[in-house]
Amino acid sequence: MSTVKISDRLTVAAQPDLSSLSSLAAQGFAAVVNNRPDGEETGQPGHAAEKAASQGAGLSYSFIPVTGATIAAADIDAFRKAVSEAKGPVYAHCRSGTRSLTLHVLAETLDGRMKPEEIEPFGQAHGFDLSGAVRWLARHAAQTPQVTGFYEPRTGSIQYVVADPKTKRCAIIDPVYAFDEKSGSTATDPADDILAFVAREGLAVDWILDTHPHADHFSAAHYLKRKTGAPTAIGAHITAVQKLWQAIYNWPELKTDGSQWDRLFAEGDRFKLGDLDCRVMFSPGHTLASVTYVIGDAAFVHDTVFMPDSGTARADFPGGSAKALWASIQAILALPDETRLFVGHDYEPGGRAAKWESTVAEQKRSNPHLAGMTEESFVALREARDRTLPMPKLILHALQVNIQGGRLPEPEANGRRYLRFPLDALEATRW
C-alpha cells in the first residue's frame, strides 16, 4: 500500500485495510478522509466499516466519495473543509491516492496557492498522474454559466449564484432566510453570505429566482430584492398555490394574483442573463408551481431529481402529484446528456458530504428512481416512500411566507410579527 506525505497537514494513500486505519492515531494522524465510493471492488472495506474503525481509534472521519469523471466544486469545498477543520494531520485515501491528491491540488489552485502549470510536475514529484486535475480546471474555466452553490446545512438547501463570466451579470436562485422554530428567531446570514460573494466577485444581480414555493424554509427573495433592487420571479402557477393555501390558512385578504413577484414565468418563457439565454420549463409534481431554469448548459431542477444516490423529491404536499413529477423529470432528462443538473436539496445520505451537481447522463445511468423505471413503477415507489415521510418541520411556517414572495407577516400594533397555524388541516401526521 502506498502512502505519500504531501505536507505536515496531508498524507494521501491507497486503500488501507481496517487495521491500518486503526493504527493511524498512534502515528499522529487526527482525521481520515475517504474519497472512494463504496462498491468499487470486492474486499473494499466500505464507508460504514471505515467510519467505525476510524472513529473507534479516535480519528475524525469524512466521507467525500468521488470518481474522476464526476468531481464537482462541492467535493473540492468539502475536502478543503475536512482538511482545514481537522485537529491535526489528515490521512486521505481513495483506491490509489490519485483522487485525494487531485482534490487537494484543485483546492490549492482555486485558492490561488498553486498555479495550473505546477500541478503535473507536483504530481510527478510525488508519484501521481494529476493530468485529470489539469483537465478539470480547463473544463471548469470554460463552463458557462459559472455556478456557485451555497449549502444551507440547517435545511439541506442549496442556494445558487449563476453568473455570465463575460458580462458579470448574475441570478440568485432559491436564497434562504434563516428561521429557528424553537425560538422564533429569524436571520439573514445565508443571504448575506451570497451578497458578500456577489460583491467580492464584482457581479451585478439581474434576477432573484425561486423554483417553487418552498415548504421547508423561508425564501430570502424579498430581502434580497430590498438589498439589490433586482426583480424577483417564480413560476406562473404560483397563483394556484396561493389559492390552495389561502383556503388552508383561511386568509381572505391574501392576494392570489402573484403580484408579490415582479415576473411570473410560464412554460417556454425566455429571458437573458448577460449574454446567456435562459429558458423556463414548467416542472410540476413536487408542487403545483415548480419550474426548472435552464441557463446555458446548466439546469436548476430544484426538487425534482436529487443527486443520483438520493432519488427524487417527494410529491405529497397539497397540490403534489407523483405522476406529474415523473413527466417533469422525463422532460429534464430529455435535455442533452452533458447538461449540468443542480439540485435544490441534499440530505447527505449515509453521512457523505453534501453534493449538488450531476448531469443528465449520470441521472439516467445511476438514479435508482429513474434508471429502468416506468411511470407506473415510479409512481408506486414515490407514493410508497411519501407515505413514510413526516411533513417538513417548517411547512406551516414557510408557506405563509413563501406564497408572499418571502415577505414576513406585517408587524402588529406592538411591532411584532406573528405566524398563524391551522390545526388538523393537513393529513394526519406520521409522527
Ligand SMILES: N[C@@H](CCC(=O)N[C@@H](CS)C(=O)NCC(=O)O)C(=O)O
Ligand atoms: N426533514 C426535512 C424534510 C424536508 C422535505 O420534506 N424535503 C422535501 C423537499 S422540500 C423532499 O422532497 N424530501 C425528500 C425526502 O426527504 O426524501 C424537514 O423537516 O425540513
Ligand SMILES: [Fe+2]
Ligand atoms: Fe421543496
